[in-house]
Every structure is written in structure tokens, then in C-alpha cells.
Amino acid sequence: MQNNFICDRNLCTGCTACFNKCPVSAIKMEENDEGFLYPVIDENLCINCGLCKKVCPVNNVNACVNTEESLQYIAAAPDNVRKISSSGGMFNIVATYVLNSGGYVCGVVYDDNMNAVHILTNNKQDVLRMSGSKYVQSYTGNCFQQIKEKLDNNIKVLFTGCPCQVAGLKQYLNKEYENLITMDLICHGTPSPELFIKFLKEEYPNEKVLDVNFRYKKDNWGTEYNIVTKTDSGIYSNKINDHIYTKAFAHNMCLRISCTECQFAQKQRTGDFTIGDAWGANKIFKAKKLYKDKKGASILLVNNSKAKNIFDELKKEFKQVIPVKNYSQPNMQYPSTKHPSRDDFFEKNKTMTFKKAFEETFCSKKNVAILNHCWENCNFGAVLTGYALNKVCKLLGYNAQTINYNFGNEMSENYIQNSLFDDFKRKYIDFTMPVRNYVEFEYLNNYFDNFIVGSDQVWRYQIITKDNLEYFFLNFAKPEKNIISCAASFGIYDIDSELNVKYTKNATIKDLYIKYLKNFDSISIREENGVEYCKKLGLNASLILDPVFLITKKDWEKLTDEDKSPKEFHKVAHYIINSNQTESTVNLAKQIITDIQIDDFIKLNSKDMSIQNWLWQLNNCEFFVTDSFHGCCFAIIFNKQFVCVNSNTKILARMESLFKMLGIENRLYKNFDEIDYEIIKQKINYEKVNKKIEEYSLFSKEWLVNALNKNITDDVIKSKIKIKNEIRNINKEYAKKHRFKYFIKYLSYTSKYLLSVSKKQKQHNKFKKDLFKLRHKHLKYIQ
Structure with a gap:
């Protein structure tokens, strides 16, 4: 195979479809340094037929998923079946049905060395070994070939596995078989087999491990379950919260990298059936009683007509089946998020024990969460400054992730939505799990010791913080966490014009801002007027550059070079956001x-x-015209001759501050009629400008390093607790004052949410989001 690759290596799931399909056995599955299997092509044997690429499910995601709308059920098998199952016993009922039909079942068991492997069998005892969750990636070996042989001989087969493994089997077979039943799991992700074995050897050094039951049900089904390990010397039981391996798995520290970008974690499923634990079933009225029996319940998706026919036949085997609608779990919508210390965790496991590596990386002082406007799909500057800060933190040796929060603020009609932004963010920016409300923001404290807000207009009240004060002032962070603003902006000249507004009887928005800002351990601002404003409030703030300047011109050019799409040169580029000035x-x-x-x-x-x-066009034009702050920033970075024309005097502070720092004030105008063409024709002296950028950039980086290294003392923590209580009391007073207003709004959203259950999923999710937002914004203060 030319270039010796089959798909994007970060997306490769190790499903073995290519390995099984290769007609000349030129592909072998070999472990990488993290212990995951990847296909490796022997160039001496390869005949360049391209079958490996064609069969790869990652290259053909749409061909692998069902297109019919799924039927959803909460299901529970009889008690004796649920006793040996992870959840509600769906797998065992279907497996029994297939075995009784003279068929075979392909699922995961532990071999004699505790490797998780898929086997194809019609032996009932082997099928019993397949029951229960196994929190490690399994190896499918040549099972796909064995399954094809059975299917071609008209023998019924049940295959169960992760969605990517089901997709791999379907791609390998490349045709529909009526005698094949596929069942995918709602998958959190698959840990490294090498780390699993390493953990067992270290935990039980002088014993042979025979079995690990990750979901032991003696003390009933639920989230507080036991992990039971059987060895040749005895049986050991651990609570989930005391089990280091399970904690590493649950927090995504040991997952395959493709799991954090999984193409199959979506509503459209790969299997005929989808099964998983029915977490949250207690919130479904009809399922409450079943949930409370603590013996296990499955969420079951019936994904196509074939599965529906089978399920209709099997319903009588269940103790209870409850139809539901719009049931969802995170991994039915999006993949698990890469833990910020994942790479460090794998690296440290090379030189220390699993337990020691976990303790040093789980909530490391090196973990940084960043909140800004990276969610925008219409603003080049917002995404690029978010990318820059994320990258700079990594270059400084920190594990940075941008908080995946989209508060859905409607932008100006002049902004154009651009779906290509998603491709860029997916490839270049590490995000946390999606965060939708205050509770989920608070959960981030389990992962991060440092929280940064910035850069950009994160403190612009009317546009951003009015509905997001708790978030963009990082008030969800615990008092012992390091709270930083990096090149933040108030967004306008006359900051008081937005903040001198009555909030409660005794407090204005400005009073609330002061308290929020006092909670920060380090404050830096992007504009000079913002620094002066902080000083008037009695706060110490530093003036630093926007993060886009902390990355070199070469780094930005390298980024543009990675895009191989054809481009056309233009002499003049213009990026005008607020009006049509072509x-x-x-x-x-x-x-x-x-x-x-x-x-x-x-x-x-x-x-x-x-x-x-966008960057390439700006870098390669002869002249650039803009009204955008970040348009100006990149014109300066790429040493372009340019002019900025912006008639919105409210927001010129950001341009004026930057231009003053760099000595290029004569490039800023309020309208085209004011432009002095003689000045514009003169070349900007970029030798001087670049020297100033270098000086300010060095200062800005040093400031950020010092901010990240700050030690949070006990006295500081006590002060933060006091301020947080004062903020809570003010917000509580506001919430009580508007209690009736928000209660009516709450009822409105609740009714819309309930009425939308039978309507389109998109509309239902919108009302659900509105309800979440309202509930956690103000109602949490009313007790």
C-alpha cells in the first residue's frame, strides 16, 4: 500500500477488517507503544489492490450505520438471567435464541493469560463466559473469516462487540446476511490491553488471575458496584471508587486515542440491536419500579426491521419491556473526551507502576481548562485565539483542554456560519466533554487544577456574561483551584455604561463584577482601558498580548501548509464583519x-x-482591508500592508490599544473618507514592529508561566470562600426577587419539553437545553 497507511492513524480502531480482508496476508496486527493493536503492511507482500482502504469502516462510516429510526425500550430479563449479566440480560436472551436455532455466538472472553479475545462458539459454557462487561479492548483475530464461513453455510450467527467492531465485520462481509444478528454496545471507550495486564501483575504479583468481574451484582445493580477479581489464591472485592484501574477507565486516561474521536458514537448505530445500562431510567415514570429492584435494566435500541422481527419474537422471554422515546446517553451522541493527562499517563507507565502513574497524573497541577468563544462557527478570530492559547499552554508543558461550552448566543446577521470550523477544531483543539450547565461545570474540578478564561470579549456584559456570569468568571471552580484571566476583554470603551445597572436592591452589576474579579488569582487584560478600569476597582491587572501573538509566524504558516486544498492567489483581501464595504x-x-x-x-x-x-489568503495578499481586531492581528503577524476601518467607536479600544503598543496608530480609521492615502502608501516598518512584538510576547509568556505556577495558600482559599458566599447571597437575593418570573418561565420550558417528547429530536433537545440552563442559572439559588 502506497504511503503505508489505511486510514487516519488517530481514528484507527484496530477492528481487524483490513487484516482479515487482505488477499495476500500482507497485513499484521502489531502493538504500538501504548499496547494497542494497529495494522502494519508488509510492503514486500502488498499488491496495492486497495481492499484494505475500501473495507476500513473509518473510511466508510455512512455505509456502516443503520438509516431506519430506532425503537427504544427499557428491558429486563428474568432475575436468574440478570444475575449473571452486567445490566438487563438482553445479550443472554438473544444468545440463547441463536444457540437454540443451531447457531453460533461471537463475543468476548478472557483467555488463559487474561487477554480479552473474541471467540466464535456454539458451546453454552463459553457463551456464559461472554456475559458481563470487560473493560479492556478485545482482539477479534480471524473471527470475521470464521463468521463468513458459517453465514455462507446458512448457519445463524450473533456477533456482539463495540460499534467499531460491528462496523468492521459489516464492511468485511460487504453484503447483508439474514442469518447474521449484530449487537453493538453503548461504548465508553476501550482501555489498553497492555496496561490491563500490567495492572493485574502489579496488583497480584505472586498470583495467577483467573477472572475479573467488573460489575459484580451481589450487592445489587447500580453505579456503586464492586469489582471482583478471582485468582488461584483467593477472591478480592473492591468498591469502584477504590479501584485504580476502573477509575482510570472511567476518567478516560487509558483509552485508545480513536475512542476520543470515535466516528460511531452517534444516534445512528452500527448493530441491528444496541444495548447498554439503562442509567437514568429512574427518571422515566414507567421504569421507576423496575429501576428500584436493583437487579439490572438495559436500554435496548431496535435499529432496523430485521431486529424488530426478532425482538417481537423474543419479547415473551423478558420479565418486563417498557417502550420509551428520546432516551439518550452521552456516548450515544458523542465520544468520550480525552483526559488532559492521558498522554502523560501512558508515558509514566513506561517507568513506574500503574498506581503511581495514576496518582501523578489524574488531577495534575499541569492540567489546564480554558473557557473562551471557541464554540463559534462564524468567527475566525474567536477560534484562532482559542487555538493559540490552547497551543501555548501545551508548549509551556501543560495539559490544556478547552471547555466545550456553547451557550448559543445569536451572532450578528453579518456573521456567516461555517461548518468547516468543526473540522479545524476537531483536528487541532483538545476539548473537554460537552458542558451544558453549572453542575457539569463543577464536575471539571475533578480533572483540572488550573482554570483560564480568555482571550477575547469574555467579560462583555450585554453580549456574553449577562446570562453566563457564573461561567465566564469561573465561579464554578473550587476555592483551592488556580483561577486566571488571560488577555480577557471587557469589549467596549465605556465599561460602566453596561455595568452601572441595578441588579438587586443593594448591588449593581458592577458590584457583582468586582466580587467575581476578586476571586481571580491572576488577571491579565488585552486592552489598556481594561487594565485602567481594573485599577480603579482596586484590582491588579497586567496588559498582555492576545494569544495569537504568542505563536510565531512560522508556526502559523506551518498550520496553513497542512491544508493541501487548491488555493488561488489574490492581490487584495478584505475581511469586513460589520458592514458591506466591498x-x-x-x-x-x-x-x-x-x-x-x-x-x-x-x-x-x-x-x-x-x-x-483564510490564513493563507491573508498571508499571501499584497494588501489587506479589515474592521476586525483579529484580522489586524494576523495582518501584523504576517507583516502585511493593511488598513483597519471601523465605524463602531464603542469597540475601538482593542485596536487602539494594540496599535499604540506597536506604534502603528496611523493604520486605524473610523470610515473610508478619513483615510490618508499618502500615509497608507507608506510601508509599515515591520522591523520595529516585530521587535516590539517579540518584547511583549516574551513578557506575556512569562506572565502566563508565573500565573500557572502560582501557589494557592490557605489564606487565599479562605478569602475565596468568603467572596463566593457574598456572590451567592447577591444572586440568591436576585433570584428570590424574580422568583415568580422564573417560575413561570420554568413551567413554560417544562411544558414545551414534555410536549416535544413525541416531536423531532432537535426541537426536543432545544427545550431540554433551555430547561437545563434556566434550572441551573437562577433556580439553584432559591431554597
């Missing part, structure tokens, strides 16, 4: 560049433009 831009450019044609212009607001192409 004609004015053309007239301006004609004064600067001779012999210019209309084809020499490109508008950088296109919804079809990738972030890399």
Missing part, C-alpha cells in the same frame, strides 16, 4: 496598487472558506 475596499485598493482588476480581490467572509485558507 465597493469602498475596491476604491481604496486602486489608490494603493496599480493595474488592479476585480479578479484580484477576495472576500474572506465566505462560508466555504476553511480557517487554514
Whole structure:
């Protein structure tokens, strides 16, 4: 195979479809340094037939998933079946049905060395060994070939596995078989087999481990379960919260990297059936009684007509089956999020014990969570400054993740939504799990010791913080955490015009801002007027550069070079956000560049433009016109001749502050009529500008390092607790004052949510989000 790759290595699941399909056995499955199996091609044997690429499920996701709408059920098998099952016993009922039909079952068992492997069998005892969860990646070996042989001989087969393994089997077979039943799991992710064996050897050094039951049910089914390990010397039981391996698994520290980008963690499933624990079933009225019996309940998705026919036949075998709608779990929507210390954890396991590596990395002082506007899919600057801060923190040796929060603020109609942003963010920015409400923000304290808000207009009251004060002032962070603002911005000149507004009887928004800001351990601001404002409030703040300047021009150019799509050179680029000034831009450019044609212009607001192409066009034009702050930043970084024209005097502080720092004030105008063409024709002295950027960049990085290294003393923690209580009391007073208003709103959202249950999923989710937001914004203060 040319280039010796089959799919993106970070997406490869190790499903073995390519290994099984290769007609000349040129592919072997070999462990990488993390203990996960990957296909390796022997170039001497390879005949370049391309079958491995064609069969790869990652390259053909849409072909692997069902298109019919799934039927959902909460299901429970008889008590004796549930006793040996992880949850509600669905697998055992279907497996028994297949065995009684003279068929075979393919599922996961432990071999004699405690490796998790798929086997194909019609032996009932082996099928019993398949029951129960196994928190480690299994190896399917040549099972796909064995299954095809049975299917071609008209023998019924049940295959159960992770969604990627089901997808791999379907791609390998490349045809529909009526005698094949597939069952995928709601999968959290698969840990490293090497680390699993390492953990067992270290935990039981002089014993042979015979079995690990990750979901022992003697003390009933639920989230507080026991892990029972059987060895040749005895039986050991641990609570889940005391079991280091399970904690590493649950917190995504030992998962395969593809699991954190899983293409199959979605509503459309790969299997005929989908099964998993029915967590949250206690919130479904009809399922409450079943949930309370603590013997186990499954969520069951019936994903196509074939599965429906089988399930109709098997319903009589269940103790109870409850139809539900719009049931969901996180891994039915999106993949598990990469733990910020995942890579460190694997690295440390090379030189220390599993337990020691876990203790040193689980909630490391090196873990940083960043909150900004990276969610925007319409703002090049917001995403690029978010990317820059994430990258800078990593370059400084920290494990940085951007908080995956989208508060859904509606942007100006002049902003163009651009789905290509998702591709960029998925590839270049590490995000936390999706966060939707205060409780989920608080949960981040389990992962991070440092929280940063910034850069950009994170403290602009009317646009951003009005409905998100608790979040963008990081009030969800525990008092012992390190709270930092990095190049934050109030967004406007006259900050008091937005903050001198009555909030409660005795407090204004400004009073609340002061208390929030006092909780920060380090404050840096992007604009000079913001620094001065903080000083007036009695707060110490430093002026630093926007994070985009903390990455070198070469790094930005390297990023643009990674985009191999064809590009067309244009002499003049313009990025105007707040108005349509194309004609004015053309007239301006004609004064600067001779012999210019209309084809020499490109508008950088296109919804079809990738972030890399946006950067490339800016870097390769001769002249740039913009009203955007970050447009100016990148013009300066790429040493472009440019002019900034922005008539919105409220927000010019950010441009004026930056231009003053760099000595290029004559590049900023309030309208096109004011432009001094003689000045604009003069070249910017970038030798001087670059020296100033270098100085300010060095200071900014040193400030960030000092902020991240700050020690939070007991006195500081006590002070934060006091301030947090004062904030809570103010917010509580506000909530009580508006109790009736929010109660009516709450009832409205609740009714819309309940009425939307039978409607479209998108509409249902919107009402659910509104309800979450309202509940955790103000109602939490009313007791």
C-alpha cells in the first residue's frame, strides 16, 4: 500500500477488517507503544489492490450505520438471567435464541493469560463466559473469516462487540446476511490491553488471575458496584471508587486515542440491536419500579426491521419491556473526551507502576481548562485565539483542554456560519466533554487544577456574561483551584455604561463584577482601558498580548501548509464583519496598487472558506482591508500592508490599544473618507514592529508561566470562600426577587419539553437545553 497507511492513524480502531480482508496476508496486527493493536503492511507482500482502504469502516462510516429510526425500550430479563449479566440480560436472551436455532455466538472472553479475545462458539459454557462487561479492548483475530464461513453455510450467527467492531465485520462481509444478528454496545471507550495486564501483575504479583468481574451484582445493580477479581489464591472485592484501574477507565486516561474521536458514537448505530445500562431510567415514570429492584435494566435500541422481527419474537422471554422515546446517553451522541493527562499517563507507565502513574497524573497541577468563544462557527478570530492559547499552554508543558461550552448566543446577521470550523477544531483543539450547565461545570474540578478564561470579549456584559456570569468568571471552580484571566476583554470603551445597572436592591452589576474579579488569582487584560478600569476597582491587572501573538509566524504558516486544498492567489483581501464595504475596499485598493482588476480581490467572509485558507489568503495578499481586531492581528503577524476601518467607536479600544503598543496608530480609521492615502502608501516598518512584538510576547509568556505556577495558600482559599458566599447571597437575593418570573418561565420550558417528547429530536433537545440552563442559572439559588 502506497504511503503505508489505511486510514487516519488517530481514528484507527484496530477492528481487524483490513487484516482479515487482505488477499495476500500482507497485513499484521502489531502493538504500538501504548499496547494497542494497529495494522502494519508488509510492503514486500502488498499488491496495492486497495481492499484494505475500501473495507476500513473509518473510511466508510455512512455505509456502516443503520438509516431506519430506532425503537427504544427499557428491558429486563428474568432475575436468574440478570444475575449473571452486567445490566438487563438482553445479550443472554438473544444468545440463547441463536444457540437454540443451531447457531453460533461471537463475543468476548478472557483467555488463559487474561487477554480479552473474541471467540466464535456454539458451546453454552463459553457463551456464559461472554456475559458481563470487560473493560479492556478485545482482539477479534480471524473471527470475521470464521463468521463468513458459517453465514455462507446458512448457519445463524450473533456477533456482539463495540460499534467499531460491528462496523468492521459489516464492511468485511460487504453484503447483508439474514442469518447474521449484530449487537453493538453503548461504548465508553476501550482501555489498553497492555496496561490491563500490567495492572493485574502489579496488583497480584505472586498470583495467577483467573477472572475479573467488573460489575459484580451481589450487592445489587447500580453505579456503586464492586469489582471482583478471582485468582488461584483467593477472591478480592473492591468498591469502584477504590479501584485504580476502573477509575482510570472511567476518567478516560487509558483509552485508545480513536475512542476520543470515535466516528460511531452517534444516534445512528452500527448493530441491528444496541444495548447498554439503562442509567437514568429512574427518571422515566414507567421504569421507576423496575429501576428500584436493583437487579439490572438495559436500554435496548431496535435499529432496523430485521431486529424488530426478532425482538417481537423474543419479547415473551423478558420479565418486563417498557417502550420509551428520546432516551439518550452521552456516548450515544458523542465520544468520550480525552483526559488532559492521558498522554502523560501512558508515558509514566513506561517507568513506574500503574498506581503511581495514576496518582501523578489524574488531577495534575499541569492540567489546564480554558473557557473562551471557541464554540463559534462564524468567527475566525474567536477560534484562532482559542487555538493559540490552547497551543501555548501545551508548549509551556501543560495539559490544556478547552471547555466545550456553547451557550448559543445569536451572532450578528453579518456573521456567516461555517461548518468547516468543526473540522479545524476537531483536528487541532483538545476539548473537554460537552458542558451544558453549572453542575457539569463543577464536575471539571475533578480533572483540572488550573482554570483560564480568555482571550477575547469574555467579560462583555450585554453580549456574553449577562446570562453566563457564573461561567465566564469561573465561579464554578473550587476555592483551592488556580483561577486566571488571560488577555480577557471587557469589549467596549465605556465599561460602566453596561455595568452601572441595578441588579438587586443593594448591588449593581458592577458590584457583582468586582466580587467575581476578586476571586481571580491572576488577571491579565488585552486592552489598556481594561487594565485602567481594573485599577480603579482596586484590582491588579497586567496588559498582555492576545494569544495569537504568542505563536510565531512560522508556526502559523506551518498550520496553513497542512491544508493541501487548491488555493488561488489574490492581490487584495478584505475581511469586513460589520458592514458591506466591498465597493469602498475596491476604491481604496486602486489608490494603493496599480493595474488592479476585480479578479484580484477576495472576500474572506465566505462560508466555504476553511480557517487554514483564510490564513493563507491573508498571508499571501499584497494588501489587506479589515474592521476586525483579529484580522489586524494576523495582518501584523504576517507583516502585511493593511488598513483597519471601523465605524463602531464603542469597540475601538482593542485596536487602539494594540496599535499604540506597536506604534502603528496611523493604520486605524473610523470610515473610508478619513483615510490618508499618502500615509497608507507608506510601508509599515515591520522591523520595529516585530521587535516590539517579540518584547511583549516574551513578557506575556512569562506572565502566563508565573500565573500557572502560582501557589494557592490557605489564606487565599479562605478569602475565596468568603467572596463566593457574598456572590451567592447577591444572586440568591436576585433570584428570590424574580422568583415568580422564573417560575413561570420554568413551567413554560417544562411544558414545551414534555410536549416535544413525541416531536423531532432537535426541537426536543432545544427545550431540554433551555430547561437545563434556566434550572441551573437562577433556580439553584432559591431554597
